Amino acid sequence: GDSVTQMEGPVTLSEEAFLTINCTYTATGYPSLFWYVQYPGEGLQLLLKATKADDKGSNKGFEATYRKETTSFHLEKGSVQVSDSAVYFCALRGTGNQFYFGTGTSLTVIP
């Protein structure tokens, strides 16, 4: 069945460091891929998405490229800020329009 695997955290970085959070997926067909962010005490917010192979989603300095050959959708940011501290979820929307989420990666950015 469809599933998402993302790197376990927690991840702690200094401000302005480079961020990568790995995400790989297993799916039948051609899923859409998403990154959601959850700030403390809040619900999920869509960060970025990509709907087909080689698409690059980007928002707020974050980027992720839909790589069909490696079934990956790694999240990257060149220079993280304290305000980026949150839990990040990789997700896919399968052919049945159902969402499958990874386990989440907690990021803490220290000044």
Next chain:
Amino acid sequence: GAVVSQHPSRVICKSGTSVKIECRSLDFQATTMFWYRQFPKKSLMLMATSNEGSKATYEQGVEKDKFLINHASLTLSTLTVTSAHPEDSSFYICSARDPGTVYSYEQYFGPGTRLTVT
């Protein structure tokens, strides 16, 4: 953009009582809403799919008699946790699908409801 609200944001109830959580789509009509449960340090688990005017579809392992879902209008779905027990304590999140165009199935998530059963 599309906004989904949940009420209450936090609720504490005694063991054995029932509690209702509302999920509303504020600026669009949602024929389909979803209810998720999030365990600490775990991912979101889909509990059920709620379709307006029809019975909810529950995921395997979710007790439909315990988690009652009603989707009486195009903007409101409710989740009632009946005879709550401490193990039901969790963060419950709903999402609503905005049909938009025929091929658009974007889901928008509510802010979640923290349920604590004492």
